[in-house]
Amino acid sequence: DTGVSQNPRHKITKRGQNVTFRCDPISEHNRLYWYRQTLGQGPEFLTYFQNEAQLEKSRLLSDRFSAERPKGSFSTLEIQRTEQGDSAMYLCASSTRGHPNEKLFFGSGTQLSVL
Amino acid sequence: AQRVTQPEKLLSVFKGAPVELKCNYSYSGSPELFWYVQYSRQRLQLLLRHISRESIKGFTADLNKGETSFHLKKPFAQEEDSAMYYCALSHNQGGKLIFGQGTELSVKP
Numbered sequence: 001d002t003g004v005s006q007n008p009r010h011k012i013t014k015r016g017q018n019v020t021f022r023c024d025p026i027s028e029h030n031r032l033y034w035y036r037q038t039l040g041q042g043p044e045f046l047t048y049f050q051n052e053a054q055l056e057k058s059r060l061l062s063d064r065f066s067a068e069r070p071k072g073s074f075s076t077l078e079i080q081r082t083e084q085g086d087s088a089m090y091l092c093a094s095s096t097r098g099h100p101n102e103k104l105f106f107g108s109g110t111q112l113s114v115l
Numbered sequence: 116a117q118r119v120t121q122p123e124k125l126l127s128v129f130k131g132a133p134v135e136l137k138c139n140y141s142y143s144g145s146p147e148l149f150w151y152v153q154y155s156r157q158r159l160q161l162l163l164r165h166i167s168r169e170s171i172k173g174f175t176a177d178l179n180k181g182e183t184s185f186h187l188k189k190p191f192a193q194e195e196d197s198a199m200y201y202c203a204l205s206h207n208q209g210g211k212l213i214f215g216q217g218t219e220l221s222v223k224p
Contacts, residue, residue: 003158033210042119042201042214043159056211091159095210104210106159 002026004107006092012113013082020078021110025094032075033104034067035091036060043091049075050097082114117142119204121215128192129223136187136218138176138202146204148178148185149212153199162187162200172196192222 005024013019025032030051035043046065047057051072061067064082069075079086089111093104118141128134140146150162163171165178165185176187185202199219203212 045211
């Protein structure tokens with residue numbers, strides 16, 4: 001599968017623990033996005049990278065959240081001191097800039113459950 | 116504030132019937148509008164975008180700036196159209212999208 005890959009698919013953790021998710025974008029894509037989706041809602045933008053530079057962060061992204069894309073390839077999203085409200089599907093998407101209306105390719109997501 | 120509203124959480128139609136999924140947006144500039152679809156156990160994927168003026172899988176959507184709407188239409192629904200549909204808005208032609216809450220389309224045989 002040459003699409004966007006996310007690991008793990010599911011993560012169950014206890015409140016207060018730290019978790020880290022990984023996203024591997026399509027290899028030639030230089031833009032990478034993180035979205036969060038809660039039950040019954042559409043995805044909400046969290047942050048995005050162009051190559052290794054983090055260009056924008058949503059106000060939704062509290063200081064407990066940090067994202068990196070160290071070599072402009074894969075990205076990690078870490079949540080520190082998880083809270084029950086962090087339970088959601090975390091989606092990663094990638095794209096190639098240079099086209100009008102860039103097209104996002106989404107991964108299958110990581111489902112986080114905070115107990 | 117920029118916002119996308121999909122008033123129907125669930126839309127149920129019979130096979131062969133016309134279908135219209137409603138989407139209204141709130142935006143002060145010139146938005147770019149999209150429809151994304153998620154079939155059961157599959158990834159979210161782009162269905163169509165208004166700038167392309169294309170028809171995908173028989174679906175079309177027209178941007179109506181006067182009514183600030185971007186409704187998705189298909190004249191004859193098929194069972195395989197059953198899925199979750201999300202309307203989305205981009206204000207800078209980038210990948211930072213504002214999604215609606217989604218409408219689940221159920222096409223009954």
